[in-house]
Amino acid sequence: MARAVAKYVLLLCITIVLCLIFLPWQQTSEGSGRVVAYAPLERQQGIESPVTGRVTHWHVVEGQKVKKGDMIVGIADNDPEFLSRLGQERDAVINRLSAAEMRANSIQSRILAVESSVQNSMLAAENRARMAGDRVRGAEQALDGANAKVRTADLNIKRQKQLFEKGLTSERNVELAQLEIESAIAERDRASATLDAAKREQKALNAELQKVKYDGRASLDDARASLASARSEVAKAREELPKIESRVSRQRSQEIYSPRDGTVMRILKPDGQQIAQGEILAVIVPASEERAVELFISGNDIPLIIEGKKVRLQFQGWPALQISGWPEIAIATFGGFVQLVDVTDNGTGSFRVLIAPDPEEDPWPPARYLRQGVRARGWIFLNRVSLGFELWRKFNDFPPMIPMEEPTLRQEFEQGGGLFKKKDKGTDKNKGAEK
Numbered sequence: 001m002a003r004a005v006a007k008y009v010l011l012l013c014i015t016i017v018l019c020l021i022f023l024p025w026q027q028t029s030e031g032s033g034r035v036v037a038y039a040p041l042e043r044q045q046g047i048e049s050p051v052t053g054r055v056t057h058w059h060v061v062e063g064q065k066v067k068k069g070d071m072i073v074g075i076a077d078n079d080p081e082f083l084s085r086l087g088q089e090r091d092a093v094i095n096r097l098s099a100a101e102m103r104a105n106s107i108q109s110r111i112l113a114v115e116s117s118v119q120n121s122m123l124a125a126e127n128r129a130r131m132a133g134d135r136v137r138g139a140e141q142a143l144d145g146a147n148a149k150v151r152t153a154d155l156n157i158k159r160q161k162q163l164f165e166k167g168l169t170s171e172r173n174v175e176l177a178q179l180e181i182e183s184a185i186a187e188r189d190r191a192s193a194t195l196d197a198a199k200r201e202q203k204a205l206n207a208e209l210q211k212v213k214y215d216g217r218a219s220l221d222d223a224r225a226s227l228a229s230a231r232s233e234v235a236k237a238r239e240e241l242p243k244i245e246s247r248v249s250r251q252r253s254q255e256i257y258s259p260r261d262g263t264v265m266r267i268l269k270p271d272g273q274q275i276a277q278g279e280i281l282a283v284i285v286p287a288s289e290e291r292a293v294e295l296f297i298s299g300n301d302i303p304l305i306i307e308g309k310k311v312r313l314q315f316q317g318w319p320a321l322q323i324s325g326w327p328e329i330a331i332a333t334f335g336g337f338v339q340l341v342d343v344t345d346n347g348t349g350s351f352r353v354l355i356a357p358d359p360e361e362d363p364w365p366p367a368r369y370l371r372q373g374v375r376a377r378g379w380i381f382l383n384r385v386s387l388g389f390e391l392w393r394k395f396n397d398f399p400p401m402i403p404m405e406e407p408t409l410r411q412e413f414e415q416g417g418g419l420f421k422k423k424d425k426g427t428d429k430n431k432g433a434e435k
Contacts, residue, residue, distance in 0.1 A: 028379040031295035035374040042288035046280035053077045066258040075254045090244045097237035104230035111223045118216030125209040132202035139195035146188035153181035262286040295378045296350040311336040316375035335361025
């Protein structure tokens with residue numbers, strides 16, 4: 001009898017084991033992390049000192065709720081005259097900027113005056129050169145007339161001499177003809193001298209015109225160079241002014257205010273302590289209702305985790321029951337979905353996965369209970385397999401199974417015409433049979 005009972009018990013155990021092997025099992029990727037604000041700007045942040053000095057008075061205490069714009073802490077500079085000297089330096093920069101702008105405007109006006117003067121001087125020089133040309137042409141015409149008179153007088157003297165030799169004219173007429181030719185020659189010499197003088201004057205006036213051009217160009221180039229230098233000084237002063245004003249503004253910022261609504265988490269510097277610029281004075285946790293959970297998942301499972309995957313979460317302080325393979329019987333866990341997967345690890349082979357609340361599931365606990373920093377544990381749903389397969393995978397340390405999707409007709413064509421390949425194989429078989 002006892003042997004029969006043992007036999008039945010053994011068969012029952014074998015049957016149970018066989019049933020468990022084929023029992024459905026939900027594969028999950030497990031990770032742990034903490035609660036954070038969904039928006040990065042709403043996560044805890046440090047309040048830095050804008051200047052070097054010492055803490056004079058804290059207007060808040062740890063754990064106090066503050067509104068945006070509430071005074072947090074007062075700071076005093078170690079050098080009480082430093083702000084005054086900065087103001088003097090700023091005034092000097094402003095004065096230098098004003099002087100440079102006035103100099104630039106003055107040079108600009110001088111350039112306009114020089115341009116007008118050069119234009120007028122060139123116009124006058126061109127007119128004088130044209131007048132000299134006119135005088136040269138007049139002198140040339142006068143010389144031509146004098147030459148004609150000389151030729152006429154020469155013919156007349158020759159004719160009078162011939163007539164005198166024949167006794168047809170008097171000696172007086174010969175003398176008058178001689179006087180006429182001498183007068184014509186003298187007039188020709190004067191016309192030639194006048195022409196030479198006119199040509200020399202024309203040459204001098206043309207040279208003066210070129211000199212006016214070159215002098216005017218040199219004056220304009222010099223004025224433009226001075227204008228460029230003045231504008232450079234203006235630009236330099238304008239560049240320095242915002243820097244000194246920023247230093248003055250930072251130095252005046254000796255009262256630090258809350259950047260947003262939240263709670264003062266830590267006060268790191270007591271009253272009277274020396275601080276450096278950029279040093280963190282306190283830590284504030286912004287008030288936020290939009291929360292998320294950052295889980296760190298092993299790199300062995302990360303290829304299977306994509307955005308939109310369902311997640312079950314267990315929060316620290318909430319007793320819960322979660323059986324990894326059967327999420328249907330989970331108690332006191334909360335739903336979520338994968339919102340973001342980091343593209344690189346955290347330096348230790350784990351990847352950060354950001355989990356957002358699932359709107360189709362029960363809401364997460366209120367923010368006054370589920371605070372930032374609360375530890376969390378999560379199970380990301382992957383695939384459904386049999387329990388036997390999962391045990392075999394665990395024993396061999398294989399990664400979770402990757403779901404194989406049926407290839408579409410488009411994918412088969414993109415892979416090289418799979419349908420046509422099958423047809424070709426059948427055709428090859430028929431050809432072999434015919435042979």
